[in-house]
Amino acid sequence: xxxxxxLVHDDLPCMDDDDLRRGKPTCHVVYGEPIAVLTGDALLSxxxxxxxRVDSYPPDIDADKHPxxxxxxxxxxxxxxxxxxxxxxxxxDLEMTGSSETVPLDRLEYIHLxxxxxxxxASVVIGAILGGGSDEQIExxxxxxxxxxxxxQVVDDILDVTKSSEExxxxxxKDLASDKTTYPKLLGLEKSRxxxxxLLSDAREQLLGFDQEKAAPLLHLANYIAYRQN
Amino acid sequence: xxxxxxLVHDDLPCMDDDDLRRGKPTCHVVYGEPIAVLTGDALLSxxxxxxxRVDSYPPDIDADKHPxxxxxxxxxxxxxxxxxxxxxxxxxDLEMTGSSETVPLDRLEYIHLxxxxxxxxASVVIGAILGGGSDEQIExxxxxxxxxxxxxQVVDDILDVTKSSEExxxxxxKDLASDKTTYPKLLGLEKSRxxxxxLLSDAREQLLGFDQEKAAPLLHLANYIAYRQN
Numbered sequence: 001x002x003x004x005x006x007l008v009h010d011d012l013p014c015m016d017d018d019d020l021r022r023g024k025p026t027c028h029v030v031y032g033e034p035i036a037v038l039t040g041d042a043l044l045s046x047x048x049x050x051x052x053r054v055d056s057y058p059p060d061i062d063a064d065k066h067p068x069x070x071x072x073x074x075x076x077x078x079x080x081x082x083x084x085x086x087x088x089x090x091x092x093d094l095e096m097t098g099s100s101e102t103v104p105l106d107r108l109e110y111i112h113l114x115x116x117x118x119x120x121x122a123s124v125v126i127g128a129i130l131g132g133g134s135d136e137q138i139e140x141x142x143x144x145x146x147x148x149x150x151x152x153q154v155v156d157d158i159l160d161v162t163k164s165s166e167e168x169x170x171x172x173x174k175d176l177a178s179d180k181t182t183y184p185k186l187l188g189l190e191k192s193r194x195x196x197x198x199l200l201s202d203a204r205e206q207l208l209g210f211d212q213e214k215a216a217p218l219l220h221l222a223n224y225i226a227y228r229q230n
Numbered sequence: 231x232x233x234x235x236x237l238v239h240d241d242l243p244c245m246d247d248d249d250l251r252r253g254k255p256t257c258h259v260v261y262g263e264p265i266a267v268l269t270g271d272a273l274l275s276x277x278x279x280x281x282x283r284v285d286s287y288p289p290d291i292d293a294d295k296h297p298x299x300x301x302x303x304x305x306x307x308x309x310x311x312x313x314x315x316x317x318x319x320x321x322x323d324l325e326m327t328g329s330s331e332t333v334p335l336d337r338l339e340y341i342h343l344x345x346x347x348x349x350x351x352a353s354v355v356i357g358a359i360l361g362g363g364s365d366e367q368i369e370x371x372x373x374x375x376x377x378x379x380x381x382x383q384v385v386d387d388i389l390d391v392t393k394s395s396e397e398x399x400x401x402x403x404k405d406l407a408s409d410k411t412t413y414p415k416l417l418g419l420e421k422s423r424x425x426x427x428x429l430l431s432d433a434r435e436q437l438l439g440f441d442q443e444k445a446a447p448l449l450h451l452a453n454y455i456a457y458r459q460n
Contacts, residue, residue, distance in 0.1 A: 034324055037267055038317050044271060045312030048278045052305030067297035074304055075282030082275030087268050094264055 023170075044081070048074060061130050073126045080122035089114025096181070103181035109150065117149020124218070140206045141218075147203035148222050154196045155225060157182035161189065168230045200226040253400075274311070278304060291360050303356045310352035319344025326411070333411035339380065347379020354448070370436045371448075377433035378452050384426045385455060387412035391419065398460045430456040 028036035050056045051074050057063035063070055079085060093111045096103045103111075124145035128138045157175060161184050165172040175182045183192040203222040207215040258266035280286050281304050287293035293300055309315055323341045326333045333341075354375035358368045389398060390405045391414050405412045413422040433452040437445040 033263075035321065037270070038320055038324075040267070041270065041274060041311070042313040042317040044274050045308045045315075045317070049305055049308035049312055052301050052308060054301075064298075067301045068294075071282050071284075071297045071300050071304075074301075075279055078275045078279035078282060081271070082279060083272040085275075087272040087275070090268055091265065094268075 047077065051077065057130070063130070066130070066132070069129050069132070073129045076125050076129060077122050080118040080125075085114055085118035085122075089116075089118065102186075105186050108181055108183070108186065112150050112153040113146060116153055117146045120149040120152075121145040137210070140209060144203050144206035144218065144222070147199045147206070148225050151196055151199040151203065151222070152225050154183045154192060154199065155228065157184055158189065158192050158196065159228075159230065160184075163230065196226060277307065281307065287360070293360070296360070296362070299359050299362070303359045306355050306359065307352050310348040310355075315344055315348035315352075319346075319348065332416075335416050338411055338413070338416065342380050342383040343376060346383055347376045350379040350382075351375040367440070370439060374433050374436035374448065374452070377429045377436070378455050381426055381429040381433065381452070382455050384413045384422060384429065385458065387414055388419065388422055388426065389458075389460065390414075393460065426456060 026036070027039055031039070051070065054064045057070075081087065089111050092107065093115060096107065096111070121142055124141050125138055128141045133141065159168060160172060160175045160182065163172050174180075175185075183195065187195060200222055204219065207219055207222075256266070257269055261269070281300065284294045284300075287300075311317065319341050322337065323345060326337065326341070351372055354371050355368055358371045363371065387405065390402060390412065393402055404410075405415075413425065417425060430452055434449065437449055437452075
């Protein structure tokens, strides 16, 4: 199977199915670190550029009539990425990696809430803002997103110890092999499953106040994340 | 003299005046590359977060009454930083560095317009947008900013070959020593000075249509950049 990047860069090696199962090489491996760093800066800027253009939005959002919503949505994205969001999670993760001590539970949750849940939070909350949600609705959906974000990681950790590589479509048991701190390691498998159930129920609860037909995709997403098998 | 960072990090060495003249160590030297990359991402996000907050603006801007201007200003910043701005200039600069051939004039101008002038462009144009400038006024100020941005680099190159280290407050002649492509190298000193004069006159011309009292700080800035001695 041909690596998509090899379509534009002739000198890239083609990848076979085994390569793909192991994952594609990251940008810094293929293009070098300086270009990878600049690509990150460019993509980060592009996301804000995109959000600042009225024609980026579907017509029913009426972005040109609601610039204050667009400003608020941009602020939300910036907060979820920056030193209160993704970056904060990555910094704490970096500090923990290479440390010999086990990551305590609150630190593990901090990392996942900031590294994973923050981007789900931004996605959900931005939709709520642009859709004209009230402050209370926006905060409910924020809690929903944080719950499913954390749920995603807990389920990921559980699948890593309960499924075979074939079922996962990626190498199973690698968390254990790499000595990574996971929920099953800290809580045990049973308590991890209970925690996942609680997060799912928290997420569902936040959706109760909404029109159930409109909330159906979010409910489905929460269930999908909770019950996925790979 | 104490390095400001040593106030928060005890393990950082103090710097004396000689260190300061040579410049402070960059972030990646002090904190390592991963943290430096994340700091860049955090600061980039912070700039958009800042711009999306109404209380970031002076009261006379009335940012809360003009959210469409704020959106446009954010888009301008994003464009000037991203793959059409700063990042583009840095990528071309990287490609040229390490190449044995002399950088051609149009490439040198491309690098300076994108690496240096783009940030001046964003600063000036964002002011014009938030101040309620017309499209024509905004475009005039954009041209002004690009001219003084390029002027800054041309003057920098001229000073490097005409001034002593003591006059500059930094090492003179280091462009020549490092085999860096400069305007004096490509055009000669006399033609470089003529080019600087032309850029200054272009910049001044763009300010003619404005209230001269209000435009005075921009005129002063252009003159300062043109006639600075270090």
